[in-house]
Amino acid sequence: MLSNTEILQTINMIDQQHLDIRTITMGISLLDCxxxxxxxxxxxxxxxxxxxxxxxxxxxxxxxxxxxxxxxxKRISITPMALVAGASETSxxxxxxxxxxxxxxxxxxxxxxxxxxxVQKGMTAADRKLIQSIxxxxxxxxxxxxxxxxxxxxxxxxxxxxxxxxETVKKTALRTADRDGFGCAKLVVFCxxxxxxxxxxxxxxxxxxxxxxxxxxxxxxxxxxxxxxSVKGRxxxxxxETVKKTAxxxxxxxxxxxxxASQRLDTPFGIVDLSLAPTPAVGDSVARILExxxxxxxxxxxxxxxxxxxxxxxxxxxxxxxxSVGGLSGAFIPVSEDEGMIAATRSGVLTMDKxxxxxxxxxxxxxxxxxxxxxxxETIAAIIADEAAIGMVNNKTTAVRIIPAPGKKVGxxxxxxxxxxxxxxxxxxxxxxxxxxxxxxxxxxxxxSLKN
Amino acid sequence: MHAIVTVIGKDxxxxxxxxxxLLAKNKVNVLDISQTVMQEYFTMIMxxxxxxxxxxxxxxxxxxxxxxxxLNLTIHAQREDIFNAMHRI
Numbered sequence: 001m002l003s004n005t006e007i008l009q010t011i012n013m014i015d016q017q018h019l020d021i022r023t024i025t026m027g028i029s030l031l032d033c034x035x036x037x038x039x040x041x042x043x044x045x046x047x048x049x050x051x052x053x054x055x056x057x058x059x060x061x062x063x064x065x066x067x068x069x070x071x072x073x074k075r076i077s078i079t080p081m082a083l084v085a086g087a088s089e090t091s092x093x094x095x096x097x098x099x100x101x102x103x104x105x106x107x108x109x110x111x112x113x114x115x116x117x118x119v120q121k122g123m124t125a126a127d128r129k130l131i132q133s134i135x136x137x138x139x140x141x142x143x144x145x146x147x148x149x150x151x152x153x154x155x156x157x158x159x160x161x162x163x164x165x166x167e168t169v170k171k172t173a174l175r176t177a178d179r180d181g182f183g184c185a186k187l188v189v190f191c192x193x194x195x196x197x198x199x200x201x202x203x204x205x206x207x208x209x210x211x212x213x214x215x216x217x218x219x220x221x222x223x224x225x226x227x228x229x230s231v232k233g234r235x236x237x238x239x240x241e242t243v244k245k246t247a248x249x250x251x252x253x254x255x256x257x258x259x260x261a262s263q264r265l266d267t268p269f270g271i272v273d274l275s276l277a278p279t280p281a282v283g284d285s286v287a288r289i290l291e292x293x294x295x296x297x298x299x300x301x302x303x304x305x306x307x308x309x310x311x312x313x314x315x316x317x318x319x320x321x322x323x324s325v326g327g328l329s330g331a332f333i334p335v336s337e338d339e340g341m342i343a344a345t346r347s348g349v350l351t352m353d354k355x356x357x358x359x360x361x362x363x364x365x366x367x368x369x370x371x372x373x374x375x376x377x378e379t380i381a382a383i384i385a386d387e388a389a390i391g392m393v394n395n396k397t398t399a400v401r402i403i404p405a406p407g408k409k410v411g412x413x414x415x416x417x418x419x420x421x422x423x424x425x426x427x428x429x430x431x432x433x434x435x436x437x438x439x440x441x442x443x444x445x446x447x448x449s450l451k452n
Numbered sequence: 453m454h455a456i457v458t459v460i461g462k463d464x465x466x467x468x469x470x471x472x473x474l475l476a477k478n479k480v481n482v483l484d485i486s487q488t489v490m491q492e493y494f495t496m497i498m499x500x501x502x503x504x505x506x507x508x509x510x511x512x513x514x515x516x517x518x519x520x521x522x523l524n525l526t527i528h529a530q531r532e533d534i535f536n537a538m539h540r541i
Contacts, residue, residue: 002456002532004486004497006539011458011528065510068530249538256537 014069017222018284019250021257022277023073024060025113025198027205027213027270028052030079034087041088042099049076049103049112052212052267057108059264063257071257072419076104077203077215078114086126093130097137097144104143111186113203115146118193121155121442131164135171138183145201151191151388153395156445162388163437165189166381170404173373177406180414184403185368189384191391191398196271197327202364202399213270214262215327218254219277220246222284224310228292239293240313247274247317255322273327274318275363276310278338280421286310286331287340287350298340299350307331308361328397330363336416336423337368345424352426360390365398370414370423373406380404382433385443393446454483454532455500455509457516461525463494471496471527474519478512479504494525499532 013019033044053076060074078084078100085096097115104112115137117127134146148165151157169189173181188202195206198215205213227246231238254272262269278286287298290306311330319325333355335341344350352369359365365387371380384400391398405414405425414423459471468487475482475498484499502509513529520527 001484002499002535002539004488004495007456007458007497007535008495010535010538011460015526062510065513066531067534068513068528069534252537253534256533 013220013223017220017226018279018281019220019223020070020072021216021254022219022275023075023198023217024056024071024257024261025075025077025203025215025217026053026056026265026267027077027196027209027215029205029209029211030084031207034084036087036089038085038088038090038095041084042095045084045096045099046103049078049100050106053107053109055265059261063260063264067257069253069257073111074109075198075200075203076107076109076112077198077205078112079207080116080118080204081114082117082124082126082130083207085130086124091129093133094137094140097133097141100144101141109143111143111145111200113145113147113200114205115144116148116204118149119158119161120149120152121158123158123161131168134168134187135175135183138172138186139175145186145203147188147190147193147202147204149190149193150384151392153192153392154445154449157191157385157388157392157443159385159437159443160440162385163381163440165384166377166437169380169402170377173404173406180408181373181403181405182416185401185416185420187401189400191388192396194327194397198273199275199277199328201401209270210268212267214258214265214267215270215273216254216258216261217273217275217277217327218250219275220250221276221278221286221289223250224276225283225285225289225292228289236309240309243310243313244317247314248321250274251318251321269324271324271326272322274314274322274325274329275327276314276331278332278334278341279419280337280339280342282339285338285340286333287338287344291340297347297349298344299354303354304357304361307333307358311362328363332364332367333358333362334367335369336414336421337419338421342422342424345426352428356386356390359387359398360394363397365391366400366402368401368403368416368420368423370403370405370408370425371428372410372425373404373408375404375428376434378432378434378437379428381437385437389443395448453502453509455502455529456532456535457498457500457527457529459494459496459520459525459527461494461523463489463492467494467523467525468496470519470523471516474515475500478515479506480512
């Protein structure tokens with residue numbers, strides 16, 4: 001029998017501490033939608049997404065109601081579009097993004113990910129066409145997210161793709177200049193991208209996956225923050241234990257919702273992604289968890305160690321609570337989406353260099369960072385290269401989602417709206433990396449890639 | 453199917469009666485009930501059986517929420533599974 005304390009604890013987590021299921025994401029394979037005619041391919045893509053995800057939003061809302069747990073987002077991820085569009089005789093891939101966007105609107109989801117290409121070792125003609133279509137595709141669609149994988153521990157870093165992505169990020173910002181470069185908030189450059197990530201903007205449905213699948217992302221920085229208040233001043237062993245216990249509870253709930261959604265939608269259950277994903281709401285911040293561990297402001301010395309402990313304890317607690325853990329699992333540090341990080345950036349304590357160090361131990365990478373509009377394509381490419389190197393050498397996923405907001409300078413603010421939040425423009429090093437990026441070629445994979 | 457109904461709000465006469473009347477009208481059986489008053493705040497937790505209910509569970513959740521707004525109380529009804537998942541292995 002459940003005790004009253006347990007029941008009220010759960011209700012407090014949901015009502016006061018922002019506990020929620022961040023996303024139910026349906027992964028859909030579009031490999032059977034290839035067609036030499038781009039028009040026919042787009043029709044097949046639209047039809048298949050709508051057929052598979054017809055009941056996704058309604059089911060999410062039903063579960064939300066019955067279990068009394070908010071399910072914030074319902075989303076769709078698809079096969080990397082370069083693989084599907086490659087079969088069509090066309091050089092313009094924008095219509096494929098438009099088809100994705102239409103399908104997302106019909107299904108009622110708020111993002112669709114997978115306008116993607118995997119180019120860690122080399123680029124096909126289709127990959128190149130897709131990358132060239134990104135600025136326009138992200139400008140003319142509302143819900144389409146794009147991701148490009150430019151490196152991996154096994155393959156090394158494709159520096160030609162890195163250079164191209166530096167230019168693409170820049171073009172995307174300029175093409176959406178009327179919205180402060182908003183297009184860049186929907187564009188991620190990965191190293192070691194995962195195939196079952198339910199979180200945007202980097203979600204895509206890997207080719208190793210089933211025809212369709214349900215992945216669930218849980219969240220709950222507020223719950224962890226609240227739990228840590230009960231161990232003020234105690235040694236780190238106790239901090240880690242507290243985070244583990246909390247992560248276990250959160251993930252059990254995610255597993256329950258994932259199973260239920262999978263059953264109701266008659267779609268196999270994929271993974272639960274146990275990520276601490278902050279929102280701009282007060283009390284839902286990862287930065288405040290780090291500060292609760294004893295740091296005056298997130299970004300000061302000690303921040304990387306605190307984040308390392310948090311990221312590891314979240315995984316250890318969560319992994320026992322779900323039959324299948326995957327995705328990105330850990331702690332996200334998206335600057336504009338985290339109330340504490342926004343404050344730390346404004347105060348000048350949290351800098352780009354510290355964030356880069358933090359990405360060595362967090363679950364992904366440099367995320368939702370606004371930089372001056374004058375930043376060159378080469379500098380953005382160099383940031384991508386640094387981040388990819390961290391991912392490649394450390395065998396982890398890293399990513400860059402950066403917004404060179406046109407016309408904005410350090411001290412200005414970029415309003416993204418909703419869950420994407422507010423980004424104070426951060427200073428970067430202004431010394432040139434142009435000659436470094438101009439080299440191109442490939443940075444070889446590290447020695448430890450040879451595991452066979 | 454079992455569900456947990458929680459009622460939280462300022463204490464006054466007849467809270468239990470009001471909530472139970474609504475449950476009875478919809479053929480929801482109360483299995484267990486416990487209540488306490490903490491700092492003038494009334495907290496009631498009920499375990500109910502909704503197997504015989506004539507309306508879908510989601511509809512019952514909505515009715516209870518509306519009743520809560522009317523009575524100036526916070527009323528949640530949630531499937532028992534979520535609490536078991538979180539607190540029992």
